[in-house]
Amino acid sequence: MSTGTLTIDLGALAANWHALAKIAQVETAAVVKADGYGLGIERVGRHLAEAGARQFFVAVAEEGVILRRALGSGPVISVLSGHMHGDADAIAGANLTPMINSVDQMLHHVEALPAHPFGIQLDTGMNRLGMEPSEWSALREIALAQNPTLLMSHLACADESDHPMNEHQRAQFEDMTQGLDVPRSLAATGGTLLGDDFHFDMVRPGIGLFGGLPFAAAQPVITLDLPVIQIRDVAAGETVGYSNAWTAKAPSKIATVSGGYADGLIRAMGPNAKFHCDGMAVPVVGRISMDLITVDVTALPTPPASLQLIGAKQSVDAVGDFASTIGYEVLTSLGARYTRKWVQ
């Protein structure tokens, strides 16, 4: 077996959902967009449904169709891109609930699928998805007459708990929705951790379920181990990898592992990344290449059969730091070549 092994702990996934539900004390949805944050939407979705989730969010209708097949007819599946042209059959056929983002989408939805459930996204300052306050003022009586199932918005700075934008958006959301007899949702993982004022009727954690920050108390969900193809002795002064990017300062043992940027191991992390083996950290040397990474294993007492990049010793966020990015990107970039092992 020459591909890496991605081990996914379904017990940790369920535990993270329960922990966030306990903090929220309101309906707790599960965001499983981007193929279940890179882990596999069908398996992840089914397990979260077994854990108790009854509301799911995906980014696009195509993901909703796959998730509906996996979950059966019970749970609500909401689509964050709303109702796009060409999606009516998917929305109707898989009974998806589009989160309408604009007046255009609203008109299109009511015309294409009259009486089909929908929710409404409101923009409270992120300026990315949802109706602006002025649009909402003009449209809301008409929209409310169509019985939307949810009013939602999204926080721009919830990963920074003391950012003043959080309270600004909360107040804006309150102002746009108060007194309306429709369930409301503002918080994803970050917002769930900001306190009761942000919870409204439903929270929608995503990253926290999968073990990522800002849910610092999350259980790690994945481990990623890459097999060693060969180990070589490199003399002082010899170079390793593309563009001779690394030069050995002393005689070294270099392991070449199977895995590279084509597997979502972001190329930019090269000069900073470390692997782990038997409690020791060992540095990447040279450039990350498409299918291969070279690691200085001189310090290890015995030749390793595999090296671990993500796991108990090194979180997805730590790996994100190596590439000056976030754990979210590390997770959702995990490639298709790994052998996936699901454990409880």
Next chain:
Amino acid sequence: MSTGTLTIDLGALAANWHALAKIAQVETAAVVKADGYGLGIERVGRHLAEAGARQFFVAVAEEGVILRRALGSGPVISVLSGHMHGDADAIAGANLTPMINSVDQMLHHVEALPAHPFGIQLDTGMNRLGMEPSEWSALREIALAQNPTLLMSHLACADESDHPMNEHQRAQFEDMTQGLDVPRSLAATGGTLLGDDFHFDMVRPGIGLFGGLPFAAAQPVITLDLPVIQIRDVAAGETVGYSNAWTAKAPSKIATVSGGYADGLIRAMGPNAKFHCDGMAVPVVGRISMDLITVDVTALPTPPASLQLIGAKQSVDAVGDFASTIGYEVLTSLGARYTRKWVQ
């Protein structure tokens, strides 16, 4: 339809293979590892076989099994990670040719699959895969008695045509292989462009087939168009996206398109990236998020239905530059959510 459309020009793919074969004037293989550089190994492999390729290279045995199903029994499929433990059934069942990297792999291969074809990788200075000169000296009589099908090595600096490492590795390869009656291969795309001295008996282009540098004369193979979900007016002083990363200096129209880092649109490109529409370039504003990108379309005369990231106006290498990386990473990161359209 709320996902992006990735259009793959099979005619351009075949034309690039023919152009490289014409330059090489020797057997011209096709490297289709990493799922055919992100485009789909089965379709890409079949089309290159129709174009005339008879030798294919993949990174791992698992890819070889998929490719063999797509190609049938004719072409040679070589595996660059060699013969890893656990791969004997795949290698035998799909008739794959492992490129043996070490003495350990050699012993394992001959024991597990006696008389099964194999090639040998030699390290000529990259220190990543293949036997060192000293190992090769010790082993070569034994290895040659087993009738290897190919002796190969890989250049570390071939994308820089004037790098002295190229000639150093060529001479080393010549030294390690001259006078042996076994076909030899040193060059991938970059090496193919370095001239006849680097071609030996077979060249193994990868990136050049798919329209990427260093094959500057390549025809572009892909276009990537992302649909617009909504367009909003943003007042001067308003912020857009996560962490309020962008502030409008003047009244602006901001389009939110469907696509993000979960689709392989590398998050680091945010501050530099541009999209194209009707001959005009429009800048990304704010951060690339998981499923969404915000673009300032104020300059466009009419509201766009979609925006193009990759195509005739902007190559995979230009997009790589936005993220301080290479076109190779852009290609092999292309995500699974796109609708793929194959054109001739």
